[in-house]
Amino acid sequence: MDRAAALPAPLEFEPGGFLLVISGPSGAGKGTLVERLVQARPFCTFAISSTTRTRRDGERDGVQYEFVSRDEFQRRIEAGHFLEWAEVHGNLYGTPAAFVEQGLAEGRVVVLDVDVQGGASVRKLRPDAVSVFVYPPSIDALRRRLLGRATDGAETIERRLLNAPGEMAQYVDYEYLVVNDELGPAVDRLIAVVDAERARVRRLRARGPHVPAGSESRQTP
Numbered sequence: 001m002d003r004a005a006a007l008p009a010p011l012e013f014e015p016g017g018f019l020l021v022i023s024g025p026s027g028a029g030k031g032t033l034v035e036r037l038v039q040a041r042p043f044c045t046f047a048i049s050s051t052t053r054t055r056r057d058g059e060r061d062g063v064q065y066e067f068v069s070r071d072e073f074q075r076r077i078e079a080g081h082f083l084e085w086a087e088v089h090g091n092l093y094g095t096p097a098a099f100v101e102q103g104l105a106e107g108r109v110v111v112l113d114v115d116v117q118g119g120a121s122v123r124k125l126r127p128d129a130v131s132v133f134v135y136p137p138s139i140d141a142l143r144r145r146l147l148g149r150a151t152d153g154a155e156t157i158e159r160r161l162l163n164a165p166g167e168m169a170q171y172v173d174y175e176y177l178v179v180n181d182e183l184g185p186a187v188d189r190l191i192a193v194v195d196a197e198r199a200r201v202r203r204l205r206a207r208g209p210h211v212p213a214g215s216e217s218r219q220t221p
Helices: 030-040 070-078 097-105 116-125 139-149 154-173 183-198
Strands: 012-015 018-023 044-046 049-051 065-067 082-088 091-096 109-113 130-135 176-179 204-207
Touching: 018 030, 018 097, 018 116, 018 183, 030 044, 030 109, 030 183, 049 070, 070 082, 070 091, 082 097, 082 116, 091 097, 091 116, 097 109, 116 130, 116 154, 130 154, 130 183, 139 154, 176 183
Parallel strands: 018 109, 018 130, 044 109, 049 065, 130 176
Antiparallel strands: 012 204, 049 091, 082 091
């Protein structure tokens, strides 16, 4: 007799956590999508990156980013503080490893908003991560968004736009694509990805009085 058929069905399941990597060119709207996702799904937690770039108007330290000096960032690199780090548009960005590991241990979806360099690094280090590329509807739309948020100078904006086509071409390395043409539908698509990944059998933990000891978890690393 098939062993699985002989076992009593569990009464309930507890979804496991995972690392969600969200990348895309500057101006694609990653930050807004992440903010809406975390609001809609409280089990998602945003991993705040450290950066050496200047804080923009409206940003708060420890909310969008942790803003540190270049010397402090370098000290943290040497101490092994970061899961990944990269230099992007002349500034350093890094993801704190301890926060990520703690969130995963608690069964949460830990969300990273990283550039394509950071996305490549995380996927290499954590092949179990779920990756989503946020794709803008056009380069013109990127330009309008970058100009509209009025947080960067003209030279910075042009550098970001110059790099955008090469960054956009890397969508093929990701598992999911979300075209951010309209915010509402784009948020719905991102939420659908998270809900589907949470329902994967390998991440579910079976709970109930008839579940055999040692078989509570179906998770894989």
